[in-house]
Amino acid sequence: MSNTPYPQSYYAASANPAPERPALHDDIETDVCVIGAGYTGLSSALFLLESGFKVTVLEAAKVGFGASGRNGGQIVNSYSRDIDVIERTVGPRQAQLLGQMAFEGARIIRERVATYNIQCDLKNGGVFAAITSKQMGHLEAQKKLWERYGNTQLELLDQRRIREVVACDQYQGGLLDMSGGHIHPLNLALGEAAAVESLGGTIYEQSPAVRIDRGPNPVVHTPHGKVRAKFIIVAGNAYLGNLVPELASKSMPCGTQVITTEPLSESLASTLLPQDYCVEDCNYLLDYYRLSGDKRLIFGGGVVYGARDPANIEAIIRPKMLKAFPQLKDVKIDYAWTGNFLLTLSRLPQVGRIGDNIYYSQGCSGHGVTYTHLAGKVLAEALRGQAERFDAFADLPHYPFPGGQLLRTPLTALGAWYYSLRDKFGF
Template structure:
């Protein structure tokens, strides 16, 4: 039985409540995509736009996973860029330059072409949580200006911060006016409707329980079977096929969000005068923004045990109030969490289990933009243009072949280490 969307601000304000059918019986397609999040849906759209027949299978509801419950921050680039450059040198520099805003382009084009209402607003800011973090922000700002992005990047010294943010905890910031924030569940539901309108056969409540490779690969669900020339695993942390190059590669970790009642216009302007999305510079970071109806949507990690806490509000509200004392008496209306797919070297994992069975996952909490990029890289590879895909396949990933439980304990320890480092 399909799990419903998590009880979030997004589920409460979703525009499109379409239920897609369950797969019954056998189908054949050029491409079968497993997973109805941004990665899967966008692969399906791109392949359908290129004339391929596509079946998409989602275990629960479209947008049930991280895509329908994230912080909604559309951030340039992707995780692990430093490690990517260390491994691939000039090839990585070129790849990052080519791709860093590609997801934004795709999202904008989906919104425009398919009239998707998802509250997209521009402006994203990284704030320095420690005085010493300003060095890194200044260097990164200089790099972005050198790469030609000076017209939409700003560096903000501490004394100028009140113009952008009503919080005194920070030491300065950098702003990217080309990144921003949006309602992710409305985006992914809109994209699913777009896929269906292009002829993609979309199924919910259809978990894939068996995957068979070979010359004629196929997948099986409880009530159906799909045979396809290519299969794409886009199930992120949840899919059951962590084998071959995926074994010991990615580890899910919790990230959590609380969301307040709507703030008065005056208070919202005081806290977020420019309505930017904000993330701090810690590795174990806080991220927050206003929703379209002026709620403070505040996310982060709230423990280091890798187990969900019994009350998110009790553990996260004190942190929210530490940043914004003005919200001490503000009601919390929603709390929810989700799983972030962490790769040890933080570089997203794009590759294949077999010549015609592809995978993409491991965006390390930086997937709104990157899932759209990955979908295009995979679609290009399936259609025979493998230049970017080959670079991702060349990456050497660290693996911990110790199973998920033990890996998660190690990850929890690692997060604690980084939290202590953030505090020092």
């Protein structure tokens, strides 16, 4: 049987010890079968186990193999389209519910880390950096918007103040969110998987779901086994493939690239990011970076629509890093990797139910670290019969990409090119 290892990333190289989990070779029964051992699946499993459900998780590769173990590691609040967009497109009650949940994912992460003693280099504080005065105006409006929904840990940074938190001279100012922060993302996933098992949940690795028999007693098939369940949660996101065709037609996998430097000296690291906050800029195709626990700079950016793997990741990302930090021109890059996230046309998550017993959440659109943890809680609530918050997400429209699967990639890339030009010329 094939064995899919982790990609050669910094996260995989610095992962905490974890057991080798077996593949499924049996015909078993459970209350809930979760497809995917990333953040959405693990969060769902934890909340369900805490509520007394019997849970089985199927993972095609290894825990955190997908976006959950490859992302920039930044705890960023809200959604890929912010609450003001939601307010303009849905009714006031739905907007209120979604707005109230916009900062819950970050709290869930911290609760999990504390409750289950997860060692994942958790640090508080995230900065949105404005390159233009127009972007600074957006951040001022964002602060008012987020405060209206209860986030009181925000500080606007003028040009002098942002120089105190990041040694980059291209920013006009920024917004500091102390309820944001950063983590070692793979170690967070591994810690959550250990928590699932500590509560009696079972995780099978190297066990891709290849078919779902729908109906009143659904069955999930793997290459060498099957799981009979009362409920199924589909949490494969960008790595789901065509397992559920109606979900694949309304989303698109996209790649993002990340590089990691060699360890920096303490003096250089503390000069770059004196408070050890993470940073992302406000461009449409944004750059993001932070320090790791061992003082490397982790820098990511760019999007490859359709999720192709670039031939030379360092050649794409290193110039972006040097534009922000020219003082790193002689620093060696130790790791470079890519990973896929799932994009929706609206840039809002897609949540719903197929039939009476198959639930799903997908399409974080690059904003997944916090949202996925919230999604797990919302899905678990729905399975317990408390569907108000689930319905608030499920009622968001799910648009198919124009042109279908053949044209969705070039059309989306064209749109991104347009917005990147707007960023470049400041209009």
